[in-house]
Amino acid sequence: MTGEQPLIEVRGLTKRFGGLTAVDGLDFEIRPGEVLGLIGPNGAGKSTTFNVISGTYQASAGSMRLDGEEILGLPPHRIAARGIMRTFQHNMPFEGMSVAENVMVGAQTTVRSTLGRILLGTAAARAEEQAIRARADELIDFVGLSEERDAEVTSLSFGQGRLLETARALAGEPRIILFDEPAAGLTPSECDRLGVIIRGIAERGIAVLLIEHDMRFLLPLADRVIVLNFGQKIADGTPDTIRTDPAVVDAYLGEAGGVGADA
Amino acid sequence: MVALMRWVGGAAVLCVIPFLLQPYELDLYRKLLFWVALAISYNFLFGISGQMALSHFAFAGIGAYAVVILMTQAGLPLGLAVVVALALAAALALIVALAATRLEGFYLALATLAFAQLLIVVLNEGGSLTGATGGLTNYRLPPIFGFVIGGPGTAIIMIAVLLATLAILLRIDRSWFGRACRAIRDNSEAAAAMGIDVARTKTIAFTTTSVMAAAAGMVYAFFDNTVNPPVFGIDNAIMLLFMVIVGGSGSHLGAIIGAVLLKLSQDFLEPIVGHYHALGFGVIVVVAILIQPKGLIGMWDQIRARRVAARKRAAS
Numbered sequence: 001m002t003g004e005q006p007l008i009e010v011r012g013l014t015k016r017f018g019g020l021t022a023v024d025g026l027d028f029e030i031r032p033g034e035v036l037g038l039i040g041p042n043g044a045g046k047s048t049t050f051n052v053i054s055g056t057y058q059a060s061a062g063s064m065r066l067d068g069e070e071i072l073g074l075p076p077h078r079i080a081a082r083g084i085m086r087t088f089q090h091n092m093p094f095e096g097m098s099v100a101e102n103v104m105v106g107a108q109t110t111v112r113s114t115l116g117r118i119l120l121g122t123a124a125a126r127a128e129e130q131a132i133r134a135r136a137d138e139l140i141d142f143v144g145l146s147e148e149r150d151a152e153v154t155s156l157s158f159g160q161g162r163l164l165e166t167a168r169a170l171a172g173e174p175r176i177i178l179f180d181e182p183a184a185g186l187t188p189s190e191c192d193r194l195g196v197i198i199r200g201i202a203e204r205g206i207a208v209l210l211i212e213h214d215m216r217f218l219l220p221l222a223d224r225v226i227v228l229n230f231g232q233k234i235a236d237g238t239p240d241t242i243r244t245d246p247a248v249v250d251a252y253l254g255e256a257g258g259v260g261a262d263a
Numbered sequence: 264m265v266a267l268m269r270w271v272g273g274a275a276v277l278c279v280i281p282f283l284l285q286p287y288e289l290d291l292y293r294k295l296l297f298w299v300a301l302a303i304s305y306n307f308l309f310g311i312s313g314q315m316a317l318s319h320f321a322f323a324g325i326g327a328y329a330v331v332i333l334m335t336q337a338g339l340p341l342g343l344a345v346v347v348a349l350a351l352a353a354a355l356a357l358i359v360a361l362a363a364t365r366l367e368g369f370y371l372a373l374a375t376l377a378f379a380q381l382l383i384v385v386l387n388e389g390g391s392l393t394g395a396t397g398g399l400t401n402y403r404l405p406p407i408f409g410f411v412i413g414g415p416g417t418a419i420i421m422i423a424v425l426l427a428t429l430a431i432l433l434r435i436d437r438s439w440f441g442r443a444c445r446a447i448r449d450n451s452e453a454a455a456a457m458g459i460d461v462a463r464t465k466t467i468a469f470t471t472t473s474v475m476a477a478a479a480g481m482v483y484a485f486f487d488n489t490v491n492p493p494v495f496g497i498d499n500a501i502m503l504l505f506m507v508i509v510g511g512s513g514s515h516l517g518a519i520i521g522a523v524l525l526k527l528s529q530d531f532l533e534p535i536v537g538h539y540h541a542l543g544f545g546v547i548v549v550v551a552i553l554i555q556p557k558g559l560i561g562m563w564d565q566i567r568a569r570r571v572a573a574r575k576r577a578a579s
Binding site: 054056075076077080081085086088092093094095096097101104105106107108109111113115118119121125129132168172 | 431434435437438439440442443445446448449450452453454455456457458459460461467513
C-alpha cells in the first residue's frame with residue numbers, strides 16, 4: 001500500500017471551542033485500501049477530529065485535500081458527495097423505513113436521474129432505481145443482514161444496527177469510509193465479525209479511517225495507527241511500534257491501566 | 264400496462280359518479296374530492312417529508328383567490344389566469360419554504376401558521392380586490408374549448424387534479440427523492456451524512472405540494488362560484504392534519520381513507536350535533552394516536568402481519 005498517492009491529506013487540522021483546543025495542528029494522510037486507526041484516551045480529540053472531517057463541525061484552521069482539492073469546511077452532504085461516507089457511533093437508522101430502504105438511501109450520492117426523468121418514467125431512471133436496489137441487496141448480503149432485508153429497522157439488535165450503518169455508508173460507493181467507534185457496544189463475536197467486514201472493505205480498495213477507543217479491536221485491524229492525546233498527535237506508526245511506544249503506554253496507563261485494557 | 268388500466272378504470276368510475284348524483288350529493292362529492300386531493304399532497308409534505316406545516320390550506324386559498332382575481336379583475340383569459348396563479352403560488356411557496364425549511368417541528372408549525380393567519384388578514388382587509396369578509400362572487404367558469412362546464416364538469420376537473428397529484432407524488436415517492444424526504448423526516452443529520460441536501464430537498468417538497476394545493480384550490484373556486492376567507496382558515500388546516508394522522512401519516516392510501524372518513528363524518532354529524540362534531544374528531548384523533556400512531560393503515564398492516572404469522576404457525 002505504501003508508495004501510492006494519498007487519497008486524502010490533512011494538514012494542521014485545528015479545532016478550538018472557546019479557550020479549549022480540542023484538536024491541535026493534526027497532520028495525516030490516508031491511502032486507498034488502507035485502514036488507518038485513530039486512537040487515544042477519552043477527551044483526546046478523536047470525535048472532534050471525526051466531526052470536523054465529516055463536516056459536522058467547522059475547523060478553526062488547517063486544510064483537508066482530496067485529490068489535491070481543498071474540501072475542509074464543506075457541509076456534510078457535500079463531503080458525502082465527494083465520496084467520504086460515515087457511520088454513527090450511536091446508530092442513526094431511518095426508523096420509518098425497512099433495512100433495504102435504509103441502505104438505498106445511502107446510494108443517494110450515486111443517483112443521476114433528475115426529478116423530471118423520474119416523472120416521465122424514462123427507461124434510464126427505472127434502470128437506475130433497479131441498480132440501486134440490486135446494489136443495496138448485495139451490500140446487505142455483504143454485511144450479513146440477508147435475513148433482515150425487509151424487516152423494520154426498529155426490530156434490529158444494536159449489533160445489527162451497526163452492520164446496517166456500514167452497509168448504508170458503503171451504498172454511496174465511498175472512496176473513504178469513516179467509522180466512529182464502531183466496536184462500542186458490540187459483543188466480542190460481533191466485534192470479530194465487524195473486523196472481518198472492515199478488512200473486506202479495505203480489500204475493495206476503499207480507504208478506512210477508524211476512530212476507536214478499544215485498542216484490542218483496533219490494533220489487529222489497522223495498517224497504521226495515529227495516537228492522539230490532548231488534541232495532539234503523540235505517535236504515528238504500525239500497530240507493532242504503537243504497542244511499545246513509551247508515549248502511548250504513558251497516555252493509556254494514566255487512564256485505564258495499560259495498552260489493550262478494557263475500554 | 265395493468266397499472267395504466269387500473270388508473271383509467273379508477274378515473275372512469277370517479278367520473279361517472281357525478282352524473283348519478285342529486286345536486287346536494289354532487290356538492291358533497293366535489294368537496295370530498297377537493298379534500299382528498301389536499302390530503303394526498305399534505306400527506307407528502309407532513310407524513311412523508313415530516314414538515315409540520317400548517318400553510319397547506321392557505322395555498323389552496325391563494326390558488327382559488329388568485330385565479331378568480333386574475334380573471335375578473337385583471338381580465339386574463341382562464342388558461343393564462345391558471346398559469347399565472349400557479350406561478351404566483353409557486354413563488355410564494357418558495358419564499359415561505361426558504362425561510363421555513365430552516366425551522367423544525369413546532370417552530371415550523373408556528374411560522375407556517377403565522378403565514379396562514381396573515382393570508383386570512385389580507386383576504387379580510389383586501390377591500391374590493393379580495394371582496395373583504397364577504398369574499399368574491401359574481402363570476403363563473405368560462406366555456407372551455409366551447410364547452411360550458413356545469414356541476415359534474417367541475418367534479419371531473421377536480422378528479423383530474425386529484426389523480427395528477429396522486430400520480431406525480433406516487434412516482435417521486437418511489438424514487439430517490441421520496442427516500443430522501445423520508446430519510447430527512449426520520450433523521451436529518453444522518454440524511455445529510457448520506458449526501459442529501461436537506462434544505463434543498465425540503466424546499467422542493469414544500470413548494471411542489473403547496474402548488475398542488477393551489478391547483479386544487481383553483482378548481483374549488485368554481486364549485487359554488489364563490490370564495491370567502493373562513494374556508495381557508497386554521498380550522499380546515501387542522502382538519503387536514505387530523506385526516507392524515509387518522510388515516511396513517513406517510514401512507515397515500517391512509518391519507519385518502521382519512522380524508523373520506525373525516526369529511527363524511529363531518530357532513531353527517533354536523534346537521535345532527537352542530538359544532539360538537541369537532542369534539543368527536545378530537546376524541547377520534549386522541550384514540551387513534553394512542554392505539555396506533557400509524558393510523559388506520561397501521562392497524563390494517565398490524566392485522567395482516569398477525570394473520571400471516573398465524574398462517575405460518577399453522578403451516579409449521
